Amino acid sequence: MEQKNIRNFSIIAHIDHGKSTLADRILEITGALDKREMKDQILDNMDIERERGITIKLNAVELKYRYKGEEYILHLIDTPGHVDFSYEVSRSLAACESAVLVVDAAQGIEAQTLANLYLALDNDLTIIPVINKIDLPNADIPKVKRELIDVLGFKDDEIVLCSGKTGEGVTDLIEAIIERTPAPKINNEAPTRALIFDSYYDAYRGVVVSVKVVDGSIKVKDRIKFLATNEEFEVVEVGVNTPKIALRDELVSGEVGWISAAIKDIEGVKVGDTITVTRNEAFTQLDGYKPMKPMVYSGLFPIEPNKYESLKEALEKLKLNDASLSIEPETSDALGFGFRCGFLGLLHMDVIEERIRREFGIDIIATSPSVIYHVNLTNGDKIEVDSPNKMPDRASIKSIEEPYIRTNILVPTNFIGPIMTLCQDKRGIFDNTEYIDQTRVNIHYFLPLSEIVYDFFDKLKSSTKGYASFDYELSGYKESNLVKMDILLNGEVVDALSVIVHKDYAYQRGRTIVENLKEIIPKQLFQVPIQASIGSKVIARETISALKKNVLAKCYGGDISRKRKLLEKQKEGKKRMKTIGKVELPSEAFLSILKTDK
């Protein structure tokens, strides 16, 4: 195989624009899988990925295609496509020479289209614009073409039309990929450098590392070295996925594949890091490596205290495959033993929580997510705080800085008003707007990350009838007037319910939280006051009146079994309750903290 016939590309798109279906069709047409082997959306392995229509873990597939009498090797490198994983996306794009930019023929350009495009351009990739789903009855090809031309500067004749569903135009696309993707730069003789763009844990082979060999080669039995950590391992296997596993003797400059080297701990394998080999050692990393840092933290606690060990095992298993998940033990007065977990973003958090519930069957309570605050103390020290309960005493704080993001919110122009209102409510600072065309606009705001942790997505959806698409990038830290607000039940602070809020919004948030809690917490034997307080000052209060009736007024011979069943049913309902002090709290109470209105 000639290295000049290698084409490394990825497909990027906004969610639901048909990326996975298109990938499946490419696999089918190149004969990588026959019809019988096709499972829909083969690249999305996890159930949750399939259900949500998103790709979380990356995959690379090697495909063969004969074109104009020559055989080409195509490496399709899949990307997660979600903002939470933008660093991983950027590294997998760095392994490519081109990106297929997929735009839905009915929807047009959306926020993630732009975000992903910018990432691809940052990596100097050739962009192949594609209008997908042209078979849709409401496809508006001329309009979407105009957007691609006017907004993104493509030429009319560059744009490929296709349908992943029917297969129409997909061959044209494959040929366009071959024609337009530059062959990778070949440096067979240079010291070996391979870019890590993904890894996963395999019970038999240890960590399997997805790489693109940029310079030199990696062979079986080579001693490899990770430049970020200086750890060394001996290569056991190298190979590619076709998408079936195919073993090779070596991977050479320009090729994409995987290596396994009996690596036990995924944490040493960092996406973006460079691998070299000791027989042909390089000493400088490839550009663009950043250690990944969690953006959002949340406490995860088992509802049943005896499930602590199971939760620990579940998190450890998930972590085997996910270096970006951070876990450390946490103890809460209210919730007992659990873990403080760091996530790349909200979707990442959601997915992990869901997998714990679903794959491991553990009922958990997740506490209100927190961002990382930079706290400047009066003694001149700077500390990072990832939990309201780690916030130092108010007297010792000089100032608090919080992370901000810059938004891409794409909406039809008639929703500009509601979007601006929403962003102002969320303490947004207006940056600017860009018109996509006369009907659509990209609104840029600076927003505190902590505000989108709450119900921003839901609000965005409801205030734009679902027409808005949203994406963001981190823009840095800014000082804010923040305070810790505690929630008291029956006069006692429930540590797991504390939140950090902006002082000007504290009263309103406090009101909302106590009102929501009043709705959610069932009546108890005694009256339960709910208070929100800052320091010792109570800023909002509600009272749950005592339960008046829960009795089997009548119970004679014929009733005994029936009444027992009734009690058992009530008991079942209580299982999801956590007793804090004397108060029984349903697990939803912890989520209600997230809601900023009733």
Place this chain on the structure above:
Amino acid sequence: MACVYIHIPFCRKICSYCDFTKVLYNKDLVMPYLDKLSSEIEDSYEKEEVKTLYIGGGTPSCLSIEELGRLKQIVKSFSLAKDYEFTFECNIEDIDGDLLYELKDMGVNRLSIGIESFDKCKLEFMNRNASFPDIKGKIELVRSYGFNNINLDLMYGIPGEKISNLKKDLNLLLKLNPEHISTYSLIIEEHTMCKIRNDENILPEEELKMYNHIVSKLEKKGYIHYEISNFAKPGYESKHNLTYWNNEEYYGFGLGATGYIKGFRYSNTKSIDEYLLGNFKDEENLVSKTEMMENEVMLGLRKMEGIDLQKFFDKYEVNLQDVFPVKPLVRNKELVYKNGHIFINPKYIYVMNEILLKLI
């Protein structure tokens, strides 16, 4: 020693709230039913001495004199203990000299009469009928036949009912000077007229007020509040019903009846056709020791005096507090420990399920 319940499912009229096993009175069915009842009893009754006998329904008092005669024959098959209690449920309208004569002859020594209310609106809601002067006359008649242990039922919490309606009902009831009073708030059960027409309970706050009023009023009048819904003059507590609350065994005979014998809880078929074919039992389960102890708690705590810890130990050879998390609840004053008994703090009796849920 045995306790026996016998179910007579026939009614002349169906009350809107009733979810007991019942069928409209049909002359052609009664005698065959009584024949089957007799054979059911013969099949399983082992001639133990009977301490309490309770004939309920349905409406046992709606039977004709001839039918009552057949029932009397059946009852004769039981060997009654010396100090037996024999209760017979009566509908107030059915009461007359002939009926009372038959009951007396049968050996009945306690009557349970469903009065429920004297209030026209409440009665209309319940699909019942009666007036205070009539009732008063009937009760006098009952007394003249020498019945001196009478229970009267009273219902409250009927939609639209105010505390003033209840007070009036209760005052009239007290004028009849019954030895025993059972009071129930309306429960809207599945498959009742109330459920079908979508009746709704009054607010729990209101209901609790009514309950508290009943308790304080009756206690003032010298009644002992001995179970959540039951009050008696000293010495007139229902021995039969205490069997249930003490989690003791009892026979249940007749359509839809349930029983608890030799460690098994069973329920009879609710289908009159099946019953007449002689297919009596519908379900039968051996009660595990855990379940038995849980039942002991669930039922025992219904009594205001609660559970006798020594008796519990004698019966199960284990301390109640070692099996159930009693201590934190005593600490919270949800349960009270006194004179070797554990009972629900009377303050929480109307929310006692919450406490049970923490215990079992």
